[in-house]
Amino acid sequence: MYWSVDEVDATPYFSKTMSRNRFQIIWKFLHYNDNANLDVNDKMYKVRPVLDYIVEKFKQMYQPDKNICIDEGMMLWRGRLSFRVYNPQKPVKYGIKSYILCDSATGYCFNMRPYFGEGSSLPDTMFSLLDRLSGHGYTLYMDNFYNSVALCERLLEAQTNVCGTLRKNRGEPQVIRDLVKTDLGIGDKVVRHNDKVMVVAWQDKRLVKMVTTCHQDGMQKVDVWQKGHKDKVAQFKPECVVAYKSHMNGVDKLDQNISYYPFIRRSLNWSKKFVAYLFQMCMFNAYILYRARNPGGCNTLLKFICSVVKSWTLKVHERKGSELGEQVEEEEGAGVEDGDLEDVKHTLRAPYNTDPESRLDGDLGRHKLCYLKPTSKKLRPTKRCRVCIRRGTRRETKMMCKVCCVPLHAGQCYIDYHTTVRYSVSVQG
Known part of the structure; x- marks a missing residue:
């Protein structure tokens, strides 16, 4: 099988843009902040100017749709670092964790906040990620790491709906807290609600507990794959479960797309890798903005990245030509x-x-x-x-x-x- 190689991917293109020695010198002495004025209380000091500038641009350039989600993103880092975390539930288990708020439909990263061991509470983290979106009727989808009945009530007061899974002892009623898998049959559910929040326990292959402030106590018919069947089988699920599965994948879309064409390379300096990680987000967000304004333009992220690289390096070539x-x-x-x-x-x-x-x-x-x-x-x-x-x-x-x-x-x-x-x-x- 043969395929065409883009000019940007060919090795001779690199030397036309910059010599190897020049690149190595720039990469060796590359810094993003003045170490002479190091703030020991800010663990992100080395990348703080770049981080603040990029995140502010993320929020200025895009208005998310009505459904948004919050999840964790990981940048691989196995070296020594005081705020490195281990998350066995992520494909990247060791690294720098970031709380990310994305548009559910496109995966656009609206806001992010790296975790560096600060003592802020989850509600404070949620409201800092929401930023200007709070109070405008958005529906926020979160997993059980963040959700609680008290947080749902607080967000609802800020005119923000919530839907997501719920852990045990997060403010749910006693009857739902004491439920186990054997108490319900397949498809059965138990629902309790007050004037603001509804908690649902639904038996599927395992017991699923949900909390929501924007869905009714109803069942929705969906087609799912089941073992032993060639075609999809109709199944009834609670409305909040269907909505959660549909709108909770925004951060996963972001992680999936930036993993296809990574900028990150091996380095002993975590700040260089983290800024490259930010640039990957920038490129994906720019692609979302471009597609919104140019539906007939680049139809893949790879083509868009190549076109951006050509436009940047063309200025270098034109300067040399002049x-x-x-x-x-x-x-x-x-x-x-x-x-x-x-x-x-x-x-x-x-x-x-x-x-x-x-x-x-x-x-x-x-x-x-x-x-x-x-x-x-x-x-x-x-x-x-x-x-x-x-x-x-x-x-x-x-x-x-x-x-x-x-x-x-x-x-x-x-x-x-x-x-x-x-x-x-x-x-x-």
Whole structure:
């Protein structure tokens, strides 16, 4: 099987954008905050400016639909870190945990809050994630880690509905708290409610306990797969269970999509990996925004990422091209005849350290020296002599070969360059 490779994925594209040494130097000294003013009370200090800026942009650029969900996201980190957590229920069991609020329909990350061992309560965490969405009639879906009857009542007072699973001893009535699997038959349920919150215990393959402030005590018919049946089988489930299964997967959509094309690479510095993790969220959120405004545009996240990379690197290539054009304009009128202009442009498009094949053609009469043309910045411009720089000496000249388009000193440098294969070795020494 054969498939086409995008230009962005090809190795030569990297060197056209940035050299390896430059990338390694930038990556080595990359910091996101000033360590001289380190705040020992803020464990996210090293990434705080980037984190705050990105999260604020998340909230500004998108208005979620009526159904939202809160769940935990994990970034893999197995090194030593004071706020590293272990969660056996996640595919990534060791790492940096974040509380994430997403749009249930698209998976757009509206808000996030990394966990670094702070002592804030769950209600405070919920309201900080809701931010400006609180008080606007949203329906929030959460699992049993967050839910409680008291929290549901508090959120309902803030005009935010809640639906989710419920743990034991989270404020449920005594009759539901004491239920076990053998007390109910398959499909049976027990419901208790007050004026604000309804708690449901429903027997499926196991006993499921739900809490909701926005659903009725009714059953809904759904088609499900069952063992021993080729086709889906109709089954009745409580309305809150069906809604929870449909709208609780927003964070899972986010985790799934950013895992397909990860930016994160191995590093001994947790801050670099965490910022790369944030960039992955940025790219997915940007894709959601793009699809909302351009339905007929990039139909996959991969195509969108490639288009973004091309647009970013195109600016680098255009800048290099504009500098090259200025260099060509400088050489025009500096003794270069019209017939040789195309050769000049072709030579200048080659890498700086590449010598033209015509330099050893043996026709010294054709390789004439000319003065560099004045530019807007320099009346008498100079450039480093190619022969001198190869021999470890930084000397500049006002002359250049009009055929090779290479700065050269008149005399021995000119002769060595056009007659010697290894002109970097001095013939005098």
